[in-house]
Amino acid sequence: MKVTRRILRNPLAIAGLVVLGLAVVLAVFANFLAPHEPTQTALDQAFAPPGTAGHLLGTDDLGRDVVSRIMFGLRASLHVGILAVATSLVIGVPLGLMAGYFRAIDALISRLTDLVLAFPFLILAVGLAAIRGASLGNAAIAIGIAQIPGVIRIVRSETLRLKSLDFVAAAVVEGASDAWVLGRHILPNAASVIIVQATVAIPAAILGEAVLSFLGLGIQPPAPSLGTMLSDAQQFAARAPWAAVMPGLAIMLLTLAFNIVGDSLRDALDPKASRR
Amino acid sequence: MSRYLFHRLWQSAVTLILATIVVFAGVRALPGDPALALAGEDRDPESLRAIREQYGLDDSWPVQFWQFVSHAARGDLGQSIRTGEPVNGMIAGALPVTIELSVLALLVAGVIGIGAGVLAAVQRGRPAEWAANALALLGLSVPNFWLGLMAILYLSVALGLFPASGFVPFFTNPVANLHHLVLPALILGTGLAAVIMRQTRSSMLDALSADYIRTAEAKGLPPRAVIGRHALRNSLIVVVTIVGLQLGALISGAVVTERIFALPGFGKLTVDAVFQRDYPVIQAVVLVTATAYIVINLLVDLLYSVIDPRIRVRGDA
Numbered sequence: 125m126k127v128t129r130r131i132l133r134n135p136l137a138i139a140g141l142v143v144l145g146l147a148v149v150l151a152v153f154a155n156f157l158a159p160h161e162p163t164q165t166a167l168d169q170a171f172a173p174p175g176t177a178g179h180l181l182g183t184d185d186l187g188r189d190v191v192s193r194i195m196f197g198l199r200a201s202l203h204v205g206i207l208a209v210a211t212s213l214v215i216g217v218p219l220g221l222m223a224g225y226f227r228a229i230d231a232l233i234s235r236l237t238d239l240v241l242a243f244p245f246l247i248l249a250v251g252l253a254a255i256r257g258a259s260l261g262n263a264a265i266a267i268g269i270a271q272i273p274g275v276i277r278i279v280r281s282e283t284l285r286l287k288s289l290d291f292v293a294a295a296v297v298e299g300a301s302d303a304w305v306l307g308r309h310i311l312p313n314a315a316s317v318i319i320v321q322a323t324v325a326i327p328a329a330i331l332g333e334a335v336l337s338f339l340g341l342g343i344q345p346p347a348p349s350l351g352t353m354l355s356d357a358q359q360f361a362a363r364a365p366w367a368a369v370m371p372g373l374a375i376m377l378l379t380l381a382f383n384i385v386g387d388s389l390r391d392a393l394d395p396k397a398s399r400r
Numbered sequence: 401m402s403r404y405l406f407h408r409l410w411q412s413a414v415t416l417i418l419a420t421i422v423v424f425a426g427v428r429a430l431p432g433d434p435a436l437a438l439a440g441e442d443r444d445p446e447s448l449r450a451i452r453e454q455y456g457l458d459d460s461w462p463v464q465f466w467q468f469v470s471h472a473a474r475g476d477l478g479q480s481i482r483t484g485e486p487v488n489g490m491i492a493g494a495l496p497v498t499i500e501l502s503v504l505a506l507l508v509a510g511v512i513g514i515g516a517g518v519l520a521a522v523q524r525g526r527p528a529e530w531a532a533n534a535l536a537l538l539g540l541s542v543p544n545f546w547l548g549l550m551a552i553l554y555l556s557v558a559l560g561l562f563p564a565s566g567f568v569p570f571f572t573n574p575v576a577n578l579h580h581l582v583l584p585a586l587i588l589g590t591g592l593a594a595v596i597m598r599q600t601r602s603s604m605l606d607a608l609s610a611d612y613i614r615t616a617e618a619k620g621l622p623p624r625a626v627i628g629r630h631a632l633r634n635s636l637i638v639v640v641t642i643v644g645l646q647l648g649a650l651i652s653g654a655v656v657t658e659r660i661f662a663l664p665g666f667g668k669l670t671v672d673a674v675f676q677r678d679y680p681v682i683q684a685v686v687l688v689t690a691t692a693y694i695v696i697n698l699l700v701d702l703l704y705s706v707i708d709p710r711i712r713v714r715g716d717a
Contacts, residue, residue: 247685379543
């Protein structure tokens with residue numbers, strides 16, 4: 125495929141894909157790959173610096189292995205990233221298609237979009253945590269809901285554009301039903317825009333999870349998340365800076381890789397934009 | 401103009417009413433009996449009945465909703481369950497900190513973002529563009545609370561350049577106030593600077609290839625005037641729009657930044673309220689944020705239509 129070839133010609137995109145692949149492997153096989161249990165404490169080994177035998181990136185205040193916690197933290201990050209974006213797509217794509225296709229409900233959906241936008245994701249998460257309690261799943265839902273307006277807007281404007289094209293008009297003239305036109309003609313052609321939106325939404329969701337867990341509104345201790353590792357490390361950062369530096373670097377590398385891949389995917393799908 | 405204004409005001413009013421309903425319904429969805437929650441430690445039937453009476457909890461929902469709205473409209477947001485303080489007093493105390501932090505962060509983001517964006521567009525294909533793009537990508541990817549942690553660790557604790565935490569009101573000591581807010585504002589501004597940089601770059605590239613720029617160059621204007629007076633001016637519209645779109649991110653970011661630097665702002669109020677299950681405060685914070693978001697976006701849209709007349713002619717945005 126042309127798109128694949130264009131991406132593979134970009135060394136930065138390849139580096140991004142490699143980092144993503146590595147992160148996925150570490151997260152999925154954390155049970156087998158992690159040298160220690162992520163929640164296993166060993167007070168006699170607390171504050172071991174990076175490079176200590178058995179602890180490649182050192183330990184935290186409770187003697188827990190930083191590498192192992194990062195692996196399981198990556199799992200939480202990817203879990204929330206994918207769950208949140210899936211939530212926003214499942215709700216946002218149909219609404220966006222309808223808003224763009226049926227003039228009658230466009231205004232209604234726009235008001236709904238404005239309404240969701242009025243609650244910043246952190247405020248949504250705060251409300252949800254108050255109603256349903258703080259958990260990783262609720263964090264993912266809050267982030268997913270906050271991302272719905274973005275999906276609706278992008279799918280809506282793409283639907284509006286496609287609707288005015290001749291092949292859609294031809295299908296309508298032939299007597300195709302609205303559902304057929306939307307599912308068979310518009311959705312497949314909007315797919316590339318949706319994929320690009322998803323690749324930029326995942327790193328945003330991962331950062332969102334880290335923020336919520338950092339504030340204590342996400343995953344509950346002792347389960348590790350890169351965000352909770354940072355909020356723990358804040359207490360003893362001067363004593364054991366590695367415990368604060370490493371999880372942050374892990375988040376940054378992960379989101380950077382997603383952003384690079386997302387950018388190159390967008391350029392590959394729309395070569396005009398990059399050549400300009 | 402007046403038709404657009406009316407349309408936009410009407411839209412905002414509808415959104416505001418819907419948001420109020422959502423907050424009201426959300427509070428009713430809270431687990432447990434609100435009277436029990438409001439009573440706190442004091443749970444004898446007599447005081448529970450008094451609380452039900454006081455908060456009108458036995459009234460029908462429409463009546464309760466009307467009570468809620470009319471109290472909120474009068475600026476009465478109830479009392480904290482924990483401290484008994486009026487919530488609007490707590491918010492009035494916290495809001496100036498957050499507003500100052502956000503304005504400074506916007507300033508930082510605007511200066512860095514527009515500067516780097518213009519540089520990248522003008523230096524197209526040269527190392528400066530590459531560096532600006534790389535920095536923007538990093539700015540988008542770095543968790544800003546982690547950046548804040550690193551800044552405290554290395555700039556405040558190790559080098560002692562900035563205070564690591566705390567706040568001094570501006571009118572008590574302006575210099576100390578700014579000294580405390582420089583680092584938080586820089587941290588909060590980075591992500592936004594990256595977004596502004598990318599948009600400025602792409603709209604500058606669009607503008608630079610437009611006919612009116614060629615005209616300006618052809619009539620012999622020096623490059624500085626072409627870029628500054630013509631191309632950049634049009635790109636500023638984009639920045640105004642971004643501020644509206646990114647407002648939610650700015651509010652969320654401010655909450656986290658305040659938490660890291662222990663600033664006594666709106667964010668700290670919010671997070672503390674959740675952990676103390678202080679429902680009246682949570683309700684007020686959510687309502688105030690939503691209202692602020694809607695009002696600021698309305699202002700941004702109106703400002704936008706003043707800068708770019710095409711929008712108000714079209715009638716809808």
